Amino acid sequence: WHEWEAVSWDNERAGTRMALGQAMRPIAKLDRCHTIVALDCDLFVEHPAALRYSRDFAKSRRPSGSLGGFEMNRLWAVESTFTGTGALADHRLPLRSELVLPLLMELDASLSGGAAPGAEFLREPKIAQFVSVLVEELKANRGALGAGRRPASAARGARVGGSPQRDPWRRWRHPGLRRGSGAGAAHSPRSHHRPRQEDGGRRGQDAHHPRWQPGL
Secondary structure (H helix, E strand, O other): OOOOOOOOOHHHHHHHHHHHOOOEEEEEOHHHOOEEEEEOOOOOOOOOOHHHHHHHHHHOOOOOOOOOOOOOOEEEEEEOOOOHHHHHOOEEEEOOHHHHHHHHHHHHHHHHOOOOOOOHHHHOHHHHHHHHHHHHHHHHOOOOEEEEOHHHHOOHHHHOOOOHHHOOEEEEEOOOOOOOOOOOOOOOHHHOOOOOHHHOOOOOOOOOOHHHOOOO
């Protein structure tokens, strides 16, 4: 059967299709990220991979954790409402949802040297300082970047010199689409295809498992 919900992951499918050529579900490896940027995305509560992300975030949050060398991750959050992710963030910027994309474009332009958007709110001292310090940190941690926003973040590792060896992402074919179906076709998680062979005994932990897929 088909299920429809008021909130879906259509933007994720559209963004990864633009960046990678097909609809994918990127799974960030937060246990390898020195800098984590969540842009209007509640990674630890609302995201389908929330449990995995919470566990991996905790691993790299301890001085003796997964990053080694007594290093800890730093979490930046830009959000339009209060979330659990924002409460955990080292740096939080409240921003209306429709302004997050221009801010993302400003961030991308600062990293790539491209043309920046002309939105007036980006000139506000608080926002300009937030972006400036974040860009400096991202450049200082080239190849160890995690981000949570669909369209541009899929390719952002290349912007800051990310390498395949340090790529902090896993990418799975998006579970909301059947092979050969149109972009709007979806099916219930209960009729989901079998997980990939490499899942092994971790099906209940991985975000692409049917248990964690939102209906459409």
